[in-house]
Amino acid sequence: MKLTTTTTLALLASTVCGFYVPQVARSQLLPPNPPLHLTRRADEPASDEVWNRAKCYGGNFVKVFPMSDADAGQGYSPKRDSAQSRWKGDLKEDLKKWGWTENKLQKSVCEFDEFALGKGWVDAAKQLNIGTEGWKDIWCYRFSHGTVWDVAGEKKYKADDKDHPYTGAYGQFGVNAKDGVILAMDNLMPSSAIKKNKQRDPLPGEVPALQSLSDLLWGGWYRGSQPETSTNSDVKNLKYLISVSVTNAESLSIIQRALKAKDKTTVSYWPGDSFDLTTAEGQALLGSANGRRWGYLLTQRKNDIGIKKIDGVTVFRGKEHSNPIMIFYVK
Known part of the structure; x- marks a missing residue:
């Protein structure tokens, strides 16, 4: 990547660990994830x-949550008039243009019952008044950016009169519009997909312009949990942002260190362990790979959902030997 004066400034800002980098450049300019051995x-x-x-x-997310969109934009380098994402509405045409396909999912994929996630999850959902029936309370979305075979065969799609490669990325999540919930399930975004599938960093122009999980999540949230008949009638009704079955090594190690502050070594069943966002532990969980998606979503959608913040996170286990679940509370 050739660095201009503008991108150099953005790079200098990002290496401090800040996230105020223009959306299209973010994946290229943010400091790389630490090598796995560091996690x-x-x-x-x-x-x-x-x-x-x-x-x-x-x-940084905690600082920007209460800001107006215009003030948040001033944190970018170079400064911007707005922090708002460029991607609007249901994203259907934008997704199609940039090589994304919406996949039809089997009913079993959208199960959020005791068999799938455990009694701990069912107890949490009941206490928080979250409906859990798939394809009724929750609609499950999956967007894929080609397949591993498309990547191996170097298959291309055309956008803005140029050929672009598929990356093998995907994003899968559930939306419960009535109860104000988004549940992130299984995700691999373009930059990470290229690193995984091609064992190297992305080349210039290789990552689609529409590349962030936070934008995919917005597209699904805008469509709602009955997308075949209507769109989400109240996009401001966002209460719970949930990372289901956390498997990311970085996030798991951060969870372990956060638990250490409570003199614990294992994730508990519901009600689990809660952390305020004024604490180092809460901020680290928000800044983890499984938390940043939510921080970006609230930061870049102020003009859509209003000025909202995450003021706490609970980490718990739904059943024995299951991966942790993280619930971020929106106010």
Whole structure:
């Protein structure tokens, strides 16, 4: 990537760990995720490098949440009049243009019952008044950017009169518009997909312009949980942002270090362990790979959903030997 004066300034800003980088350049300019050896094993607390980076990200989100869109935009380098994402509405045409396909999912994929996630999850959903029936309360979306075979065969799609490669990325999540819930399930975004599928960093022009999970999440949230008959009638009704079955090694190590502050070594069943966003632990969880998606969503959608903040996060386990669930509370 050739760095101009403008992108150099953005790079300098981002290396401090801040997230105020223009959307189209973010994946290229943000400091890279630490090597896996720095995250340690998933059952060990995060290293200082991983922890401090996540805490810095989370702290920046906390600072920007109460700001107006215009003030948030001033944090970019170079400064912008707005922090708002360029992608609007249901994203259907934009997704199609940039090589994304909406996949039809089997009914079993959208199960959020005790068999799928455990009694702990069912208890949490009941206490928070979250409906959990798939394809009724919750509609499940999956967007894919080609397949691994498309990547292997170097298949292309055309956008803005140029050929672009598929990356093998995908994003899968559920939306419960009535109860104000988005549930992130299984995701691999374009830059990470290229690193995984091609064992190298992305080349210039290789990542689609529409590339962020936070934007995909917005597209699904805008469509709502009955997209075949209507759109979401109240996009401001956002209460719970949930990362289901966390498997990311970085996030798991941050969870372990956060639990250490409570003299714990394992994730508990519901009601689990809660962390305020004024604490280092809460900010690190928000700044983790499984938390940043939500921070970007609230930061870049102020003109759509209003000025909202995340003021707490709960980490818990739904059933024995299951991966942790993280619930971020929106106010």
